[in-house]
Amino acid sequence: MLPQSSDAARRQSERAPGLPGLGVPASLAVEAHDCLSIKADRAAVSLARAVVEASAKEKGVTRGSLIAKIDELHQLGLLRGHIKEAAHEVRFGGNEVAHGGLTPVDHEAAEEILTLRDEVLNDLFQSPARVARARQRRLERSQAGTASVNTTASEGQPSI
Numbered sequence: 001m002l003p004q005s006s007d008a009a010r011r012q013s014e015r016a017p018g019l020p021g022l023g024v025p026a027s028l029a030v031e032a033h034d035c036l037s038i039k040a041d042r043a044a045v046s047l048a049r050a051v052v053e054a055s056a057k058e059k060g061v062t063r064g065s066l067i068a069k070i071d072e073l074h075q076l077g078l079l080r081g082h083i084k085e086a087a088h089e090v091r092f093g094g095n096e097v098a099h100g101g102l103t104p105v106d107h108e109a110a111e112e113i114l115t116l117r118d119e120v121l122n123d124l125f126q127s128p129a130r131v132a133r134a135r136q137r138r139l140e141r142s143q144a145g146t147a148s149v150n151t152t153a154s155e156g157q158p159s160i
Contacts, residue, residue, distance in 0.1 A: 025051050025054045025121065025125070028047050028050050032044045032048050032114055035047060036107075036110055039107055041104070041105040041109075042104070044105075045093045045096075045105055045109075045113050046097045046098060048093065049093065049095070050094070051117055052066065052070070052091060052094075052120055053069065055125070056069035056073055061073055061076070067091065070087040070088055070091065073087070078123065078124055086119045086120055087116075089113065089116050090113055090116050090120065093105075094113075
């Protein structure tokens, strides 16, 4: 594999924000958008489905069909109900490409499937990461405030 240029790394972070370091799901997500940008719509839809499957595996859901994996992600509370349905729509689109012959995929439909795939990635990775960052910042502020109050009190100043 060739090393990623800084331009390629920038494009990946723009197209798959919140996903750096995830490896396969993030790199496939970027590649799907690259395919869409050159109107390789069947490839984009096929990769979108692969991203959903790779993301399930990344979350430890590895057994069964993609239908079962999506449903298990929902049962585990990792996908909200309407996002579970979005994941199934991505699956349907990928299945049409893989098993429906060489029928062209409408570019607008491919864009919609990638948008739905992005919603799945948001539920699985981006939203939980944002919540974790906000929690960490709050805890750091709380600890800094406690340290400040304790320092003031230990110096003989009234505590707040």
